[in-house]
Amino acid sequence: MDHPELRFAAGLADVPEKWPVSASETVHSTGRVISVRRDTIEPPDAEAFVRDVVVHPGAVGVVALDDKNRMLLVRQYRHPVGYRLLEPPAGLLDVQGEQYRLGGERELWEETGTKAADWRILVDAFTSPGLTNEAVRIFLARDLSPADEAYDRLHEEADMETVWAPLVEVVAAVLAGHLQNPILVMGSLAAWTALNGPGFDSLRPADSPWPAKDL
Structure with missing residues (x-):
């Protein structure tokens, strides 16, 4: 199968990227560990979509x-x-x-x-x-x-x-x-x-x- 091959120190790494968010609201918060955020995401050259994100301290x-x-x-x-x-x-x-x-x-x-x-x-x-x-x-x-x-x-x-x-x-x-x-x-x-x-x-x-x- 003709796919690119990545190697260590030559592309084999995750790349930071953030798409614009046109709207964001907290839809649930426990006040202790987690909350749930609803984002409206604007991808390049495509229609906006909505995703819920569980916000966590790590x-x-x-x-x-x-x-x-x-x-x-x-x-x-x-x-x-x-x-x-x-x-x-x-x-x-x-x-x-x-x-x-x-x-x-x-x-x-x-x-x-x-x-x-x-x-x-x-x-x-x-x-x-x-x-x-x-x-x-x-x-x-x-x-x-x-x-x-x-x-x-x-x-x-x-x-x-x-x-x-x-x-x-x-x-x-x-x-x-x-x-x-x-x-x-x-x-x-x-x-x-x-x-x-x-x-x-x-x-x-x-x-x-x-x-x-x-x-």
Whole structure:
């Protein structure tokens, strides 16, 4: 099939683009996490159309690996899907002005009582770009140790279970369809690829720019 072929550093990248919006209104707001915005979009050389956008503050996730390449996970009840999911520590970017890495450090501490000395970036992703502007950054955290103090968990987090799982087993469970949390899926596959490819030292520094959130 005669299609263009893209390569790394030669077109294989997402391109920022914004079409004009002639009208925009907030049609729903919870006042807590999300709101729904209705935009009238004016595409080039085509008729205007309307789309609803779920406005989200973004999130961070943490693939925390020990010196045996075991992944630190929590098992948490998720009401919208009706599952108790195995997940990496993760949470909203809901602290005004907080640096992304500090958000990852906070979530790792709050959910597992753990801190890490070595931080890298594994993946940046849009979770569902046809519906929401939610962006997630997934960190790799290593050189783990217990945090100096515990966090008082509430609501769904109150009965979370913390477990270890070998990274190779996590990847196998993902490919078998046994694990479905998107941050776990993306993060574990990215970590496995780095571990068995160019190595963790090839990953981006933890404080690298995040165009999806910094624009």
